[in-house]
Amino acid sequence: MAHPSMPDSRTMDCIERLIAFDTVSRNSNLELIDWARRHLEARGAKIRMDWSSDRQKANMLASFGEGAGGIVFSGHTDVVPVDGQVWTSDPFRASVRDGKLFGRGACDMKGFVGVVLGHAHEFAEASVREPIHVALTYDEELGCLGIPHLVAAMQRWGVKPRGCLVGEPTSMRPVVAHKGGYVYRCKITGKAAHSSLAPSAVNAVHYAARLVAFIQSIADREESRGLRAEGFDVPHTTISVNLLKGGTAGNIVPDGAEFSFEFRYVPGFDPDALVAEITGFATRELLPRMRAIDARSDIAFERVNAIPALDTKETDPIFRRVFDVAPDKRIGKVSYGTEASFFQEGGVPAMVCGPGSIAQAHKPDEFVALEQLALCDRFVAGVLGTDAM
Numbered sequence: 280m281a282h283p284s285m286p287d288s289r290t291m292d293c294i295e296r297l298i299a300f301d302t303v304s305r306n307s308n309l310e311l312i313d314w315a316r317r318h319l320e321a322r323g324a325k326i327r328m329d330w331s332s333d334r335q336k337a338n339m340l341a342s343f344g345e346g347a348g349g350i351v352f353s354g355h356t357d358v359v360p361v362d363g364q365v366w367t368s369d370p371f372r373a374s375v376r377d378g379k380l381f382g383r384g385a386c387d388m389k390g391f392v393g394v395v396l397g398h399a400h401e402f403a404e405a406s407v408r409e410p411i412h413v414a415l416t417y418d419e420e421l422g423c424l425g426i427p428h429l430v431a432a433m434q435r436w437g438v439k440p441r442g443c444l445v446g447e448p449t450s451m452r453p454v455v456a457h458k459g460g461y462v463y464r465c466k467i468t469g470k471a472a473h474s475s476l477a478p479s480a481v482n483a484v485h486y487a488a489r490l491v492a493f494i495q496s497i498a499d500r501e502e503s504r505g506l507r508a509e510g511f512d513v514p515h516t517t518i519s520v521n522l523l524k525g526g527t528a529g530n531i532v533p534d535g536a537e538f539s540f541e542f543r544y545v546p547g548f549d550p551d552a553l554v555a556e557i558t559g560f561a562t563r564e565l566l567p568r569m570r571a572i573d574a575r576s577d578i579a580f581e582r583v584n585a586i587p588a589l590d591t592k593e594t595d596p597i598f599r600r601v602f603d604v605a606p607d608k609r610i611g612k613v614s615y616g617t618e619a620s621f622f623q624e625g626g627v628p629a630m631v632c633g634p635g636s637i638a639q640a641h642k643p644d645e646f647v648a649l650e651q652l653a654l655c656d657r658f659v660a661g662v663l664g665t666d667a668m
Contacts, residue, residue, distance in 0.1 A: 284378075286652035287397055291380075293318070294393030294652070295373040297356075298382035304357040304420045307335045311356050315339065315415055318396055323403040324413070329432040331425070336417040338429035340438065344406030350600070350662065351412035351440045351627070353618060354392040355419030355426075358384035364643035379646040386635035390647040391446025394634070394655045398663065405663045412440060419618055422462070422584040426618040430625035439626070442597025444662065445619040446633030448640060448647070451654045453605045454631035455598065456510070456612040458543040459588030459620065461550050464581045465490060467525075470573040471534035480532035481569045481576045484525040487536035490578070491520050493560050494540055497553065508545035510612040517614075518542035518553070539583070543614060546590035554580075586616035587624045595628035604661030605632060606654045613637070632658070 300311040316326050316339060324341035331337065340351075361370045361383055368374040370383040380390070395413055402411045418424035433439075447454075467490075469481030498518045505515045518540060525536030544550050561578045569576035591598055602608065615637065619629035634651035 284650045284653055286394070286649060287656050289400070290394050290397035290652060290656055293396040294380065294385070294389055297389040297393050297396075298373045298384055299371055301371050302357050302384070303360050304418055305360070308356045308417050309335070309337060312337050312339050312415060315396060316341070319399055319413060322399045324399070327432070327436055329429050331417065331428075336425065338417060338425050338432070339415045340429065340433065340436075341413040342410060342438065343402040343412070344410035346410055347439045348441045349406075349410030349412065350597070351414050351443045351622070352395045352659070353414040353416070353443055353445045353622070354388050354395065355416045355618065356392070357418055357420050358387070358389070359420050359641045361643070366643050368644075370645075375649070378649050380649060380652065381644055381646045383645055386448045386645050386647045387637070387640035388447055388633060390448075390635055390652055391633040391655060394652060394659055395446070397656070398659050401660070401663055408664070410440065411663070412438065416618060423586050423616065423618055423621060426621045430621050434625060441628070442595065442600060443619065443622040443627045443629035444597070444601060445617050445622070445629060445631045446655070447617050447631050448633050448635035448637050449611060449613070449631055450607065450636050451605065451632060451634060451651060451658060452607040452609055452611045453601050454611040454613055455589070455591040456508070456546055457589045457616055457620065457631070458511070458516075458545055458614050459548075459550060460541060460543045460584070460586045460616050461554065461582060462539065462541045462584040463554070464537065464539050464583050466579045466581070467536045468575065468577040468579075469532075469534045469536075469569065470576065472532045474530045474532055477532050479572070481534070481572050482532050483536035484533045486565050486569060486578070487523065487525060487538055489565060490557070490561060491523065491538060494518055494520055494557060497556065506545060506548050508547065508612070510610075511545060511614060513614055514545065516542060516544040516548050516553075543616075544588060546588040548588075587620040589617065589620040589623055589629065589631070591623070591628055591630050597628045597630050600662060601630045601632055604658055606658060
């Protein structure tokens with residue numbers, strides 16, 4: 280038995296192997312998936328694969344037992360880049376010092392995945408009572424691009440767990456809700472002219488600025504009197520323009536501009552109504568003025584990404600199963616998105632609970648405390664209903 284503040288040796292071995300795979304999102308994750316597949320197959324898992332369109336990446340579902348019900352432990356395999364960061368140790372080699380395990384993905388979220396794989400020897404026995412599934416996904420760090428395909432594949436395969444546990448870093452505090460998010464790109468097409476002839480042009484930057492100001496007015500409204508969801512650190516929907524570009528020279532009225540905006544909405548908020556408000560303003564207030572000068576002027580919106588909101592109910596079986604064995608009983612709500620909401624949207628109630636703090640994710644010298652991994656070891660064993668720890 281491991282010391283109470285130390286993770287199991289099998290957990291440590293798995294995490295070390297996982298960190299050694301350079302699965303920055305721009306790279307393939309297939310070497311990691313192949314290793315995890317062999318690790319789980321050797322312990323009795325049935326493996327199902329869901330490939331990306333170019334077959335350079337894959338989601339994997341490993342199942343112990345068949346039939347409806349059971350639980351799925353889910354984690355993403357990709358990590359953020361280390362480019363430009365100064366690390367004390369090799370980011371792709373696990374390093375232990377001062378009670379912490381360092382490495383890219385140690386916190387987000389190869390620590391949790393390593394705990395789950397370290398318990399794989401228990402899954403076959405636990406599956407006598409119910410199916411146990413392990414889901415590994417790709418491109419979460421690019422906006423949860425892989426998980427929708429896995430959820431759809433699970434539906435085709437007839438895999439219907441009663442609950443899902445996603446182990447994003449929450450300091451082992453059970454999280455029942457997170458905000459949803461939309462990311463949009465807006466492209467403005469105007470008409471160029473020499474700046475001395477500005478009235479004959481359609482200044483794309485000016486019209487972009489008017490849209491940005493309108494978006495800010497919505498942000499102000501939501502902050503002052505928008506829908507509230509208590510328990511979030513920011514308890515209302517937020518919207519912000521985070522990228523803006525346009526123009527070619529100081530004496531040319533620009534005929535093109537582009538900006539991106541995102542909003543993170545609380546559960547119960549209608550995100551499509553907000554989009555309709557913005558596009559409606561562009562159509563009613565801006566386009567007629569632009570096209571009065573040049574009929575080819577345009578404002579185009581493109582949704583780049585969408586992450587649903589998570590809102591787990593206390594009546595969902597996964598809530599009691601996680602809450603009863605969680606080391607921290609304070610229920611949490613977070614503003615960042617996770618893959619848990621995609622499972623929920625696909626009919627599988629989900630919660631988030633995992634080792635490490637989100638404050639340590641994505642940084643140089645990313646780490647997870649060994650004590651957190653030890654807590655997660657006991658937590659996963661408790662969720663399984665085993666006495667292994």
